[in-house]
Amino acid sequence: MNDLEHNENDYKALASKWLDGTITQEEEVRFASWYNREENQKLTIPEEFAVNESVHRNRMLAEINKRIGVNKKMQLWPKLVAAALIGALFISGLYLLIRPFAKDEAAMIVLKRQDIPAGKNKAILTLANGKxxxxSDLAVGAQSRHDGAIITKNRDGQLQYQVVDAENNTNEIAYNTISTPRGGQYQVNLPDGTKIWLNSASSLxxxxxxxxxxxxxxxxHGEGYFEVAKDKTRQFRVVSNQQTVTVYGTHFNINAYSDEDEKVTTLLEGSVDVNHVLLQPNEQSVIKGGQVKVQPADVETVMAWKNGYFRFEEERLDVIMKKVSRWYDVDVEFDNPALKELEFGVVTSRSGNLSGILKMLEMTHEVYFTIRDKKITVMNYTKSDHAR
Structure with a gap:
């Protein structure tokens, strides 16, 4: 490998780190220096690109996918073409064909924020006796038993909570509650073999x-993904906000946060009954105002949180920021209420720092963010914001 190839690969790696929020301050300075040097390259915009956005978009995205492949860690949907190209062109090594950046805009690379790490596996278990x-305090490999519950942490650091049948002769039914805080998630294994994943700010x-x-x-309460073990003799019921879901064995996701207007149940396989309305695979029920509507489901988007990434397709900014708020345990305020209605399409990892997804949204030149004392302020974008 010659020096030119080595440097190119080095800067591709720095670009990837910058986009997902893991780049260090020293690396940001190096990356900014390289970026400022490259911005003066001559730009060629074919005539058909200027008159036909569709041709432009399709040709550019095809070239990007050819060079770097489909990458779910970092994407912006075509509606925000400039942002998609900024992100993808950094990684692919292509020159920006939409428009040049001025040096004051490049200063956005060297950000000094009160950055916040991503959420992680953590939860609180409240036993029937109140304990x-x-x-998350368990050591790797440790096991603890409380009232028929075995709690373990495996070699990968994954926390697992498994309930075993109580060994007593009392007729009293005891209930435990497992709760994830904002910035937490957790997997629960019930004694019948059912597996449940809880999203942030949820409880079971x-x-x-x-x-x-x-x-x-x-x-x-909140959001959970269920893989219910089959048992034809005993149905499985999930009671949540405004709905009861009844199954015998199936895979489905329930989003029933109390601060959401709609309560959504999405079926992946099997069948479920939602308030006496039957769903088939790849369908979802949406409850709003007491009414149940059945519609096709975008399963990949619904399951993104469980699979470790954010996926928003033409989503309102207030909806996006609500999910960001839960995962990073931050508060959000909008300087201008009209910003809530802006729509964005984003796919990015949930494992990166908060600044990663905010930088991606800022690249659209629609919004600008500040972080202070675990509060995000959303403001209108102005060119002077990047002077910082």
Whole structure:
């Protein structure tokens, strides 16, 4: 590998780090220096690009995909073409064909923020007797048993909570509750083999044993993905905000946050009954104002949180920031209420720092963010913002 190839690969790596928010201050300075040097290159804009945005978009995205492949870690949808090209062209090594950046705009690369790390696996378990356990405090490989619950952390650092049938002869049914804070997520394994993943700011209340119950019933607040073990003799019910979901064995996601106007249940496989309305795979029920509507589901978007990334397709900014707020444990305020209605399309990892997704949104030149004391302020973008 010659020096030119080595330098090119080095700057591609720095570009990737910058986009996902893991770049260090020293690396940002190097990257900014390289970027400022390249911005003076001559730009060629073919005539058909200027008169036909569709041709421009398709040709550019085809070239990007050919050079770097489909990358779910960092994308912006075609509606925001300039932002998509900024992000993808940095990584691919292509020159920007939309418009040149001025040097004061390039200063956005060297940001000094009160950055915030991504959420992680953490939860609180409240036992039937009132005792509270912080599940994240367990050492790797450690096991702890409380009232029929075995709590472990495996070699990969993944926290697992498994309920086993209680060994007592009392007729009293005891309930435990596992809760994730903002900035947390967690996996729950129930004694019947059902697996549940909880998103941030969510909780699940469940019995310590299903043996003495005619049905398997749990209560959900927030969002959870369920892989319900099959049992034809006992149905499985999830009671959440404004709805009851009944199944015998299936995979589905429920989004029922109390601060959301719509309560959405999405079916991946099997069948479910939502308030007596039957769903088929790749369908979702949307409850608003007490009414149930069934519509096709974008399963990839629904399951993005569980698979480790954000995915927004033509989503309102207030909806995006609500999810960002939960995952990074920050508050959000809009300097101009009209900004809430802006729509964006973004795909990015949930493992990067908060600044990563904010930088991507800023590249659209529609919005600008500040972070102070765990509060994000959303403002109208102005060119002077990047002088900072």
């Amino acid at each position: 509270v356990l912080a599940l 209340k469940f019995p310590t044993s299903f043996k003495k119950l005619g049905e398997r019933k749990v209560e959900l």
